[in-house]
Amino acid sequence: MVHAIVAPSILASDFANLGCECHNVINSGADWLHIDIMDGHFVPNMSLGQPVVESLRKVIGKYNDPDAKLPRAFFDCHMMVSEPEKWVEDFARIGCDQFTFHYEATKDPVALVELIKKHGMKAACSVKPGTPVDVLYDLAPSLDMALVMTVEPGFGGQKFMAGMMSKVKDLRTRFPNLNIQVDGGLGKQNVELAAEAGANVIVAGTSVFRAEDPSDVIGFMKTAVNGALETKGLYHE
Numbered sequence: 001m002v003h004a005i006v007a008p009s010i011l012a013s014d015f016a017n018l019g020c021e022c023h024n025v026i027n028s029g030a031d032w033l034h035i036d037i038m039d040g041h042f043v044p045n046m047s048l049g050q051p052v053v054e055s056l057r058k059v060i061g062k063y064n065d066p067d068a069k070l071p072r073a074f075f076d077c078h079m080m081v082s083e084p085e086k087w088v089e090d091f092a093r094i095g096c097d098q099f100t101f102h103y104e105a106t107k108d109p110v111a112l113v114e115l116i117k118k119h120g121m122k123a124a125c126s127v128k129p130g131t132p133v134d135v136l137y138d139l140a141p142s143l144d145m146a147l148v149m150t151v152e153p154g155f156g157g158q159k160f161m162a163g164m165m166s167k168v169k170d171l172r173t174r175f176p177n178l179n180i181q182v183d184g185g186l187g188k189q190n191v192e193l194a195a196e197a198g199a200n201v202i203v204a205g206t207s208v209f210r211a212e213d214p215s216d217v218i219g220f221m222k223t224a225v226n227g228a229l230e231t232k233g234l235y236h237e
């Protein structure tokens with residue numbers, strides 16, 4: 001059983017004011033922070049690395065720490081990197097809660113999931129638009145989340161690929177209790193499509209960080225997702 005989770009992608013934030021920007025979206029209802037890590041090799045762009053995530057963790061409490069005096073959030077790290085195995089230990093140490101690797105970036109996804117879990121993080125696997133979703137069937141029972149990319153990874157602000165919704169539908173039918181994330185080009189105008197297909201974790205960069213009222217966008221997305229889950233009999237807080 002699953003519920004709506006909105007994960008603003010900090011790629012669309014003002015990096016000069018990153019801590020304040022993150023506090024603002026958390027106070028506006030964001031559950032997770034989606035942190036895009038790009039190495040300039042797996043994708044043709046670079047974003048940020050461990051020092052930034054580590055600094056952010058110092059001003060954002062752990063999602064499961066009831067004593068945290070700071071705004072709290074789950075750190076959802078989307079690793080758009082070659083050789084993701086190399087970064088598991090570092091990201092666990094600096095306070096990443098979930099490590100999402102790309103299926104296309106590793107030779108041994110089963111061993112990688114084990115390694116991520118051994119380091120105390122949740123494990124997720126992502127597929128690029130050109131990768132068929134059936135590569136995830138065997139892995140899914142050991143995953144905490146599957147990510148269906150709705151843009152080519154590498155840049156924020158791209159157009160949502162509605163054609164990816166068949167992958168989401170397929171996964172939701174096979175794995176009713178799995179967190180299924182969609183990432184790229186999502187906003188109020190298309191979140192219902194993703195929700196109807198069965199996505200419950202919505203990444204939203206531009207549409208949240210550049211909104212006049214982020215709480216309105218986040219609230220709209222949660223209502224759309226929870227409504228669709230209720231219709232399917234899958235909603236659970």
Ligand SMILES: O=C(CO)[C@H](O)[C@H](O)COP(=O)(O)O
Nearest residue numbers: 153154156157184185205206
């Ligand atoms: O992984 C990503 C790009 O590779 C980003 O998470 C994604 O693009 C989100 O940004 P936006 O909502 O602006 O499209």
Ligand SMILES: [Fe+2]
Nearest residue numbers: 009036078183
């Ligand atoms: Fe992402």
